Amino acid sequence: MEGTYSEKVMAHFRNPHNVGEIPDASGVGKVGNPQCGDIMNLYIKVENNVITDAKFKTFGCGAAIATSSMITDLVRGKTLEEAVKISNRTVIEALDGLPPIKRHCSVLAEDALKLAIEDYRKKQGV
Amino acid sequence: MKRIYLDHNATTPVDPAVLEAMMPFFREQFGNASSVHEFGRVTRMAVDRARDSIAKFLGISSASELVFTSGGTESDNFAVLGVAKALRDKGQHIVTSAIEHSAILNTCKFLEKEGYKVTYLKVDEHGLVDLDELRDSLTGDTILVSIMLANNEIGTIQPIEEIARMVKGKGIAFHVDAVQAIGKIPVDVKKLGVDLLSLSGHKFHGPKGVGAIYIRKGTAITTYQHGGHQERNRRAGTENVPGIVGMGKAVDLAREHMAAESARMTALRDRLHRGIANTIKYVRLNGHPELRLPNTLNIGFKFVEGESILLNLDMEGIAASTGSACTSGSLEPSHVLTAMAVDAADAQGSIRFSLGKDNTEEEIDYVIGILPPIIERLRKMSPLYNG
Numbered sequence: 001m002e003g004t005y006s007e008k009v010m011a012h013f014r015n016p017h018n019v020g021e022i023p024d025a026s027g028v029g030k031v032g033n034p035q036c037g038d039i040m041n042l043y044i045k046v047e048n049n050v051i052t053d054a055k056f057k058t059f060g061c062g063a064a065i066a067t068s069s070m071i072t073d074l075v076r077g078k079t080l081e082e083a084v085k086i087s088n089r090t091v092i093e094a095l096d097g098l099p100p101i102k103r104h105c106s107v108l109a110e111d112a113l114k115l116a117i118e119d120y121r122k123k124q125g126v
Numbered sequence: 127m128k129r130i131y132l133d134h135n136a137t138t139p140v141d142p143a144v145l146e147a148m149m150p151f152f153r154e155q156f157g158n159a160s161s162v163h164e165f166g167r168v169t170r171m172a173v174d175r176a177r178d179s180i181a182k183f184l185g186i187s188s189a190s191e192l193v194f195t196s197g198g199t200e201s202d203n204f205a206v207l208g209v210a211k212a213l214r215d216k217g218q219h220i221v222t223s224a225i226e227h228s229a230i231l232n233t234c235k236f237l238e239k240e241g242y243k244v245t246y247l248k249v250d251e252h253g254l255v256d257l258d259e260l261r262d263s264l265t266g267d268t269i270l271v272s273i274m275l276a277n278n279e280i281g282t283i284q285p286i287e288e289i290a291r292m293v294k295g296k297g298i299a300f301h302v303d304a305v306q307a308i309g310k311i312p313v314d315v316k317k318l319g320v321d322l323l324s325l326s327g328h329k330f331h332g333p334k335g336v337g338a339i340y341i342r343k344g345t346a347i348t349t350y351q352h353g354g355h356q357e358r359n360r361r362a363g364t365e366n367v368p369g370i371v372g373m374g375k376a377v378d379l380a381r382e383h384m385a386a387e388s389a390r391m392t393a394l395r396d397r398l399h400r401g402i403a404n405t406i407k408y409v410r411l412n413g414h415p416e417l418r419l420p421n422t423l424n425i426g427f428k429f430v431e432g433e434s435i436l437l438n439l440d441m442e443g444i445a446a447s448t449g450s451a452c453t454s455g456s457l458e459p460s461h462v463l464t465a466m467a468v469d470a471a472d473a474q475g476s477i478r479f480s481l482g483k484d485n486t487e488e489e490i491d492y493v494i495g496i497l498p499p500i501i502e503r504l505r506k507m508s509p510l511y512n513g
Contacts, residue, residue, distance in 0.1 A: 013437060019507050030509075034471035035459070037431060041509040057509035059471070061433035065507065 018072035027120030042112035063102035134482035176374025185314035197337035198326030202229035208347035217267035224465035253282035280413030281422025290319030332376030336369030401494030429511035
């Protein structure tokens with residue numbers, strides 16, 4: 001079964017980075033539903049326009065957990081303008097690919113990030 | 127790494143005795159069973175022997191009522207399409223259940239496009255077909271009822287005899303997909319009262335690529351595969367002699383060992399169930415508590431998704447499967463669990479453990495030990511879990 005996923009995906013699945021919640025998160029993005037099999041909550045901490053921390057909680061398959069782990073890695077240290085440009089493609093490439101039926105997981109991760117940033121901006125009154 | 131196989135409802139390894147019985151029919155006894163010469167006669171006899179043995183095992187009075195096919199899917203297609211075509215002028219209504227194997231469901235969907243009407247019976251929370259609904263669904267237009275004997279995902283065993291009594295005398299053909307039941311529980315076509323029954327070799331330690339269909343004498347059915355005169359003109363194509371011989375041998379072994387194996391399997395299955403229930407919170411049994419295959423245990427682990435459990439088990443050398451079709455290209459939760467009104471998130475977190483004759487108590491205990499930390503780790507990652 002591992003053969004369907006890249007080594008990178010399996011590495012992130014085995015030892016996901018940034019699992020958890022940020023209690024005083026600057027922004028939160030919640031996406032997915034049990035019907036499609038994935039639910040992703042993404043938390044970001046923003047200081048001086050830079051994402052200083054990102055954490056996730058995910059209910060989902062191997063790809064969902066790996067993309068959550070990867071996107072939280074990718075956004076750390078990025079300015080909001082840089083972070084908003086992170087697409088599902090970026091995540092897929094960073095993971096050395098995803099099986100076609102699992103691409104939606106990367107879309108979910110992108111959506112969660114966009115929502116978290118939106119949430120932060122809303123809170124800022126921007 | 128130690129490898130533990132708990133996915134016998136997907137497929138089983140060929141028994142060494144089965145393989146041994148098959149071997150001569152690849153090289154020395156390679157004849158075409160339709161040939162008149164010695165090569166052909168030898169294989170014809172072997173095919174007939176297998177047919178007699180399987181017929182006897184299934185309580186079939188005349189072995190000619192048993193037709194060899196390429197497997198369960200072909201047998202199911204043959205039954206549904208063959209009856210639908212033969213009885214088209216009598217009616218165009220088919221009754222089946224919402225939890226059938228896709229070999230039945232997708233064949234029915236195909237027939238719907240051809241203008242047939244199909245009723246998909248509901249099931250209760252244990253996966254049992256609603257008999258009142260079944261009775262009410264039968265009309266003068268109904269030509270076929272197709273209900274599986276035992277479900278592949280949850281193992282629930284349907285009251286086939288009762289259904290047969292309801293269907294009887296109405297000019298309706300009754301087909302039973304017994305693919306998952308053969309070799310695990312006794313199957314007797316006379317006792318069940320069915321007109322058609324599907325089986326598949328590789329589910330009970332026979333080879334892949336061979337199956338059979340019982341067609342009770344007098345059942346109206348149109349030929350599905352056209353060509354030569356094999357199988358009394360009912361299924362064209364050169365017989366898969368090694369496969370047929372192998373399936374025959376697998377039946378011989380089942381006849382000898384099934385009763386004892388079933389008891390042993392039930393004990394192992396229940397040991398696994400107890401072990402899981404005692405060490406992990408928020409789990410549920412999917413399937414009927416009693417009316418269930420002796421080898422099948424489908425467990426829902428709340429707050430976690432099935433594929434991530436499977437991957438973790440796989441990393442520990444344990445092979446099981448999800449109730450959900452996630453890995454097989456569909457993201458929807460299992461149609462079986464959905465029909466049982468299992469909540470979508472719970473359905474996505476369901477795992478099927480299906481045991482076989484080589485599994486040991488040590489293996490089961492190993493799995494019981496491995497599971498709790500896996501579930502705990504995944505739950506800690508889950509937004510649905512607050513524990």
